[in-house]
Amino acid sequence: MSVETRTEVVCTLEKAKGELQALARTTESEIESVARFFEGLAGHADTILNLAAAIVGCVENESVSSALLKVQTLGAAARRFIGDRLQATAGILETVTTEVKLLRELSYVTRSQTGIALETKALSVLTNIEVARLGAVGAGFQYLAHELADFSKSLTADTQELAGHADSRTAAIEETRRVLAAELPCLREELARIEVDLGNDLAAVESSLTQLSRTPVQFRTCVEVVAQQIAGVVAAVQAHDITRQQMDHVQEALTLIATRILCDGNAENEAAQELAQAYAGLTIQIYQLRFIKKTIATWASQIRTCVGGILRVSTSDVVGIGPLVLEQERGLSSQLAHIERLERESQGYSGRIQRTFGGISNLMQLLSEYLQRSKSVRDHLQLLTFNSIIEASGLGTQAAAILAIAESIKGISAEWSQITDQSGHAMQEVLKLEKQTNEEMGAFSEATNERLREAQDQTRAGLDNLRTAAAFAAQRAQEMKIATEKMQAKTTEVGNAVDLLDACFERIDAVLAELEAARRPLEIDNPDVKERYDAAEIERLFSASYTTEMEREVLHAALRGTDLPEGQKTFAGNSVELF
Amino acid sequence: MRRILAVDDSASVRQMVSFTLRKAGYEVVEAVDGKDALAKIGREKFDMIITDLNMPNLDGIQLIAAVRNLAGCSFVPMLMLTTESQAEKKDAGRKAGATGWIVKPFNAEQLIYVVQKLVK
Numbered sequence: 001m002s003v004e005t006r007t008e009v010v011c012t013l014e015k016a017k018g019e020l021q022a023l024a025r026t027t028e029s030e031i032e033s034v035a036r037f038f039e040g041l042a043g044h045a046d047t048i049l050n051l052a053a054a055i056v057g058c059v060e061n062e063s064v065s066s067a068l069l070k071v072q073t074l075g076a077a078a079r080r081f082i083g084d085r086l087q088a089t090a091g092i093l094e095t096v097t098t099e100v101k102l103l104r105e106l107s108y109v110t111r112s113q114t115g116i117a118l119e120t121k122a123l124s125v126l127t128n129i130e131v132a133r134l135g136a137v138g139a140g141f142q143y144l145a146h147e148l149a150d151f152s153k154s155l156t157a158d159t160q161e162l163a164g165h166a167d168s169r170t171a172a173i174e175e176t177r178r179v180l181a182a183e184l185p186c187l188r189e190e191l192a193r194i195e196v197d198l199g200n201d202l203a204a205v206e207s208s209l210t211q212l213s214r215t216p217v218q219f220r221t222c223v224e225v226v227a228q229q230i231a232g233v234v235a236a237v238q239a240h241d242i243t244r245q246q247m248d249h250v251q252e253a254l255t256l257i258a259t260r261i262l263c264d265g266n267a268e269n270e271a272a273q274e275l276a277q278a279y280a281g282l283t284i285q286i287y288q289l290r291f292i293k294k295t296i297a298t299w300a301s302q303i304r305t306c307v308g309g310i311l312r313v314s315t316s317d318v319v320g321i322g323p324l325v326l327e328q329e330r331g332l333s334s335q336l337a338h339i340e341r342l343e344r345e346s347q348g349y350s351g352r353i354q355r356t357f358g359g360i361s362n363l364m365q366l367l368s369e370y371l372q373r374s375k376s377v378r379d380h381l382q383l384l385t386f387n388s389i390i391e392a393s394g395l396g397t398q399a400a401a402i403l404a405i406a407e408s409i410k411g412i413s414a415e416w417s418q419i420t421d422q423s424g425h426a427m428q429e430v431l432k433l434e435k436q437t438n439e440e441m442g443a444f445s446e447a448t449n450e451r452l453r454e455a456q457d458q459t460r461a462g463l464d465n466l467r468t469a470a471a472f473a474a475q476r477a478q479e480m481k482i483a484t485e486k487m488q489a490k491t492t493e494v495g496n497a498v499d500l501l502d503a504c505f506e507r508i509d510a511v512l513a514e515l516e517a518a519r520r521p522l523e524i525d526n527p528d529v530k531e532r533y534d535a536a537e538i539e540r541l542f543s544a545s546y547t548t549e550m551e552r553e554v555l556h557a558a559l560r561g562t563d564l565p566e567g568q569k570t571f572a573g574n575s576v577e578l579f
Numbered sequence: 580m581r582r583i584l585a586v587d588d589s590a591s592v593r594q595m596v597s598f599t600l601r602k603a604g605y606e607v608v609e610a611v612d613g614k615d616a617l618a619k620i621g622r623e624k625f626d627m628i629i630t631d632l633n634m635p636n637l638d639g640i641q642l643i644a645a646v647r648n649l650a651g652c653s654f655v656p657m658l659m660l661t662t663e664s665q666a667e668k669k670d671a672g673r674k675a676g677a678t679g680w681i682v683k684p685f686n687a688e689q690l691i692y693v694v695q696k697l698v699k
Contacts (some may be wrong), residue, residue, distance in 0.1 A: 215592065231687040234685075235684035235686070241591065241592045547633060574683070
């Protein structure tokens, strides 16, 4: 090989060495940037995880998961509440319909009493006429005429009052019946709607609570994943230090090769030996550089993958825990408000029914007093009739007319007694129905309201816990959003820094091309150069500075002409060996 | 807070050791080589030292040997963090007084576990 060629090859090697030095410096600076940006990224990921941990902790502390049970209890109570009222309303409607009939009957009976009052008044007038005709003999019947007049007057007044009340009550009950009949289908529809709403709300609450209950596990998994990704980047950044040392060793080897090429050798054989060693050395360095390129590609890809993995935290359920708690709180609040509105509506409805039946009670009270008085009037009439008949019989034919009047009074008294019984019977029926209605009204009682209120209070307490967690989550969610944005920005910075590393591949390729070019004259000059070196000697010569087993493996592959060894497949990192 | 000295001529490796241990709650001081480390050890007290092997000025084995000769440093845990995995090197490290050996890259979780164990 000519001196010029040797010089040329050495120059190429020097140039390659200089390029490798520059490349090592650039890569070191770029990897420092990656490490710095990564620290920032990991810090933001940590912030997000800490915030999520705080929310998960708050959700657990506030026993938010028990809210579902409370809401389910409330849902069941509301369903029962509405169902009972619907059933009671149907029963009340039936009762009210019967009551209307009975009140009409009562009203009819009462009106027939008016006829008796008129009849009694007529008898009183006739008695007065007879008293006048009889003169002193008939003076005793004056009392009868007077009693009959009084009775007629009081009967007329009582009947009018009772009829008036019965009519107005009938109208009120009729109105209630009409309203109930109209409202019942609406109420049924409302119940069906509420049932569907409750079912949907409960399903939504259950789903979000299930999601919420999964969050601590998801959070722990997320923490583990992030820790793995961070460890991956930490290992990849360290791997750079290995390639840096390998590049240093390649540079040292190039210096050694240059000295071998420049060495003239005393004998031709010795010179050929030196060139063969240089050739083998160049082959090894080409292998080493290819392996370095492969390793850089692997750890750059690992950094990208791990950074992507860390970034996924920002789109995970863990970050969504804040909005989830808020959404759940809103859902529950709206459901509670719905049930409260329903209860209020139901209270208004219940009040209307209670007022209507309160009116019936007043009427029944009046009727009861009236019947009491009627009975006493009937007894008095019977006594009067009895006395009049005795007295008239004593006077003989003179008092035949009075006797006839007394007989008429007897008939009226019997009729009166019958009507009073009919009224009493109707009243008993109405009272029975009233009792039945009161039982049905139990569905509208304070006790049933209380049961619903208890469930509402429990839910409200559960909701308060959820609100506390939601307020906390809302506050943290904002911080989380900011941290997520910062993390995304940092990820871009890490990505850009890693992208810069891609440029080093071209530079390594350029150095490889130079080394190939430097090797070529050696082959041309010595076609059997590949067979002229001692592998053991070459290994001793070039592996002296090696610090990793991988470099030795690459050297063996180069000397055997086999493929490059597999790089370190995982950058999970090595364990500590304690002495 | 426990203090750890991380010695490495590679800035990125120092960054990664510091990052890992700071996250675990340790205070980490960095030194760029053995000489810088010795100067810092002379001025401050450390609960543990993690050092690279191949460094300019003073290498890891020399540093460990020097620290072992310092008063009050006989029992300070010292881990070697290096790309080297040869048995003879490890033997030399053990003889110099190293507590353990980690071949780069280290496993973050493992490192924290061992540091916690040794520093306790």
